[in-house]
Amino acid sequence: MVDFFVGLSPIIQALVGTLFTWGMTALGAAVVFFFKKINRKVLDGMLGFASGVMIAASFFSLLAPAVEMADASGKPAWLIVGIGFGAGCLFLFAADKILPHMHISKDGEHKEGIPTNWRKSVLLVSAITLHNIPEGLAVGVAFGAVAVNFEGATLAGAIALAVGIGIQNFPEGAAVSVPLRRQGLSRSRSFFWGQLSGMVEPVAGVLGALAVIIFQPLLPYALAFAAGAMIFVVAEELIPEAHSGHSDIATMGVVIGFLVMMMLDVGLG
Numbered sequence: 476m477v478d479f480f481v482g483l484s485p486i487i488q489a490l491v492g493t494l495f496t497w498g499m500t501a502l503g504a505a506v507v508f509f510f511k512k513i514n515r516k517v518l519d520g521m522l523g524f525a526s527g528v529m530i531a532a533s534f535f536s537l538l539a540p541a542v543e544m545a546d547a548s549g550k551p552a553w554l555i556v557g558i559g560f561g562a563g564c565l566f567l568f569a570a571d572k573i574l575p576h577m578h579i580s581k582d583g584e585h586k587e588g589i590p591t592n593w594r595k596s597v598l599l600v601s602a603i604t605l606h607n608i609p610e611g612l613a614v615g616v617a618f619g620a621v622a623v624n625f626e627g628a629t630l631a632g633a634i635a636l637a638v639g640i641g642i643q644n645f646p647e648g649a650a651v652s653v654p655l656r657r658q659g660l661s662r663s664r665s666f667f668w669g670q671l672s673g674m675v676e677p678v679a680g681v682l683g684a685l686a687v688i689i690f691q692p693l694l695p696y697a698l699a700f701a702a703g704a705m706i707f708v709v710a711e712e713l714i715p716e717a718h719s720g721h722s723d724i725a726t727m728g729v730v731i732g733f734l735v736m737m738m739l740d741v742g743l744g
Contacts, residue, residue, distance in 0.1 A: 477631050485622030485684050488630075489615040492637035493680030496614060497673040499641035500607070503648025504669025507656045513649060515720045521646030522717035523728020526709045528643035529610075530729070531736035533702040536636040537613055541698035544625050548695070559696035563609065563703025570608075571711065576601035603647050603672035606712070609704030610640045611676030615683025616697045622684070623691050635743035639736040644673060 480488050506513070538556060545552035575588040576598050586598065614637045620628035652669030656662060683701070687694045717725035 477634060480630055480634060485618050485688060486681055488621075488633070489618040489680040489684035490677055492614045492618060492633065493611045493677040495637055496607075496610065496641040496644050496676050496680075497670070499644040500603075500648040500673025500676075501666075501670035503645035503650075504652040504666050504672075506649040507652035507665045507669065508662050510653065511656050513653050516724050518646070518650070519717045519720040519722075519725040520728040521649070522713050523725035524732035524735075525643035525646050525728075526713040526717060527729040527732025527734070528639050528736040529705045529709050529713070529732075531733045531740065532613065532636055532639050533705045535737055535740040536617060536632060536639075537698045537702035537705075540620065540625075540628055540632075541695040541702070544620075544628075544698070545695040547625075548692075552695075555695050556699045559699025560703035560706075562696070563700035563705075564707045565703075566700070567605065567609065567704045567707040567711075570605055571707075574601055574605060576605060597668075600651060600668050600672045602712075603651050604675050606647060606708045607644075607673055607676045608679050609701050609708065610644070611679030612683040612697075613701035613705065614640060614676070615680035615685075616687050616694070616701055618680075619684035619687035620694055620698070622688055623694070625691075625694060631743040632740060635739040639739050642735070643732065644676075648673065 480491070483491070538560070541556050541559065542552045545555040548555075571587065573588055575586070575591040588601075591598075614633070617628070617633035617636050618630075621630050621633055648669045651672050652665040655665040655668055660668070683697065687697055714725070714729070717728065
């Protein structure tokens with residue numbers, strides 16, 4: 476797999492990596508062609524798994540390299556990483572309050588953000604899009620770090636991050652398409668809206684790679700920013716939703732997801 480990426484420009488690497496993560500979202504959305512609903516235990520486990528992957532990716536693939544790079548610059552690593560991480564959390568917090576979106580859980584529909592007349596399909600896509608922005612950014616920044624030869628950044632590590640993010644995108648695609656099917660949309664329209672939520676990742680990935688290549692000193696901040704944004708998503712949305720049903724299954728999902736991402740990053744990175 477690594478050989479495929481060797482020789483490609485970092486922008487193309489980021490694009491290919493995030494096209495894979497988008498493709499996994501589409502694959503998850505395709506579940507709607509076979510099922511009209513997902514067993515609650517399965518959904519809780521998948522959401523827990525996605526949470527575990529994002530937590531592990533935030534540390535092993537983003538925060539740890541950010542600290543290493545900040546140390547190498549001679550500046551206080553705790554300050555650089557703290558600023559980046561906090562900014563990522565604040566960015567997602569503001570987006571969560573401003574961008575109209577909706578979550579469907581066992582307790583019913585929950586609309587958030589500025590009041591709007593947008594259709595349910597658009598609101599559901601907006602919810603998952605919020606999750607996917609930092610994920611695409613993280614993958615792009617990882618490939619950009621390799622391109623500028625930052626110590627600790629490896630092509631295998633960037634690929635491992637893309638693979639991990641892609642794996643956890645599967646349940647996110649299903650989390651959009653299946654509820655839409657239950658709401659009365661056709662299978663094809665439910666699939667369309669489900670996969671659409673992942674299309675922001677290639678855009679965010681390319682922008683992330685470009686940003687760190689052009690503004691290299693921003694790289695530790697960018698890595699920590701992506702980590703903060705992903706941790707906010709996990710704490711605000713994924714874990715609470717997963718534990719609103721079968722908490723034991725959700726917890727095991729978190730553990731398994733963390734282990735999978737950790738082994739991918741340590742093994743390949």
